[in-house]
Amino acid sequence: MKTFGFEIVHNDSKTNARTGIIHTPHGDIQTPAFVPVGTQGTVKSLTPEDLHDLDVRLFFVNTYHMYLRPGLSVISQAGGLHRFMGWDHPLITDSGGFQVFSLGRKRYAKKNENGEGEADLVRINEDGVTFRSHWDGSEHIFTPEVSMLYQWTLGSDIHIAFDDCTEYPISYKKARESMERTHRWAERSLEEHARQWTMSMGSKKPYQALYGSIQGSVYEDLRKESAQFITLLPFDGYAVGGVSVGENKEEMRRVMDWVSPLLPPQKSRHLLGVGEIDDIFALFEHGFDTFDCVQPTRLARMGRVYAKSNKRKIFEVDILKSECAHDFNPIEKDCSCYTCTHFSRAYIHHLFKVRELLGYRLASIHNISFINRLVSEIRLAIGHDSFVALKKEWLS
Secondary structure (H helix, E strand, O other), X not given: OOOOEEEEEEEOOOOOOEEEEEEEOOEEEEEOEEEEEOOOOOOOOOOHHHHHHOOOOOEEEOHHHHHHOOOHHHHHHHOOHHHHXXXXXXXXXXXXXXXXXXXXXXXXXXXXXXXXXXXXXXXXXXXXXEEEOOOOOOEEEEOHHHHHHHHHHHOOOEEEOOOOOOOOXXXXXXXXHHHHHHHHHHHHHHXXXXXXXXXXXXXXXOOOEEEEEEOOOOOHHHHHHHHHHHHOOOOOEEEEOOOOOOOOHHHHHHHHHHHHHHOOOOOEEEEOOOOOHHHHHHHHHOXXXXXXXXXHHHHHHOOEEOOOOOOOOOOOEEOOXXXXXXXXXXXXXXXXXHHHHHOOHHHHHHHHHOOOHHHHHHHHHHHHHHHHHHHHHHHHHHHOOOHHHHHHHHHO
């Protein structure tokens, strides 16, 4: 029996924004929702208890990285990813497709008969992707079937179908070839997903959902064709990929304009890898339910923390700047997170200056709290049909 589903609670009267609930075997997710990224099986510097206290109910783990280290056999012996990590809430894993894209930009040293030279780190063909580990250079192969098997082994609540994520800029011809490959891989992903589900029934494993990935770069006809193709297949939800890979914000929002109207409303929608403040309002306005982004925690580790001023819209503060050295106020006066209720900007400035790891943790706690408070505000505003007013308040 499937234990995954999505229900709409309220549709905004002026936009496509909506509130809802994603039901999973490890609990419900109130949407709209921010999904932090825990690439290596952890949101850097934070414990599961920290994430729970920050009202995180779903976060992203990277299949490619977990496959390489610690390895799927270790995670299987531990009883699956949830037990291995000590996390009893929902998890989403990606297919490895984005890592193919990001690694595809790189090359590795390979000696020829003259003792010199280099070769591609990634090779793509119809069957799948051959790549070399960024850890030790060993060769590995990911196919749609392998990606599905690995994600079922990890035991995440939501999987992403194996896709071919394109770089930017890219020619129309290459974008079409990549999109069509993604479609063929989507069908193979579904086939293997169904096979894994059938095989797991005897072990009483809960159902693990599968989202189809929509590609097509910045070309309108490709994006629409991809959305129409993927939504005809029996996926549990949809993920829009290939955005925030170098295109400008106008191009990214055009992609949402083209794709959103074609997505069936009764299934959940996820936007991959996008999360600046104005982007958050834009993606929810287009009817997306969840989004993942590394930016809040990545900025935190750089000493950049979010803060909203009532007089002037400031969304980032550089805690490393000298004026913070004697500032004994919290990062944000009205923030109730652990960082702001216990420590001053001066103390956090000091931690970063002397490179104490606690600084990264405190900044990460605050930034995730900030984004989750914003998303919670948006969720309430949608429920009261005041989303447009809230957007104006934040971004005017």
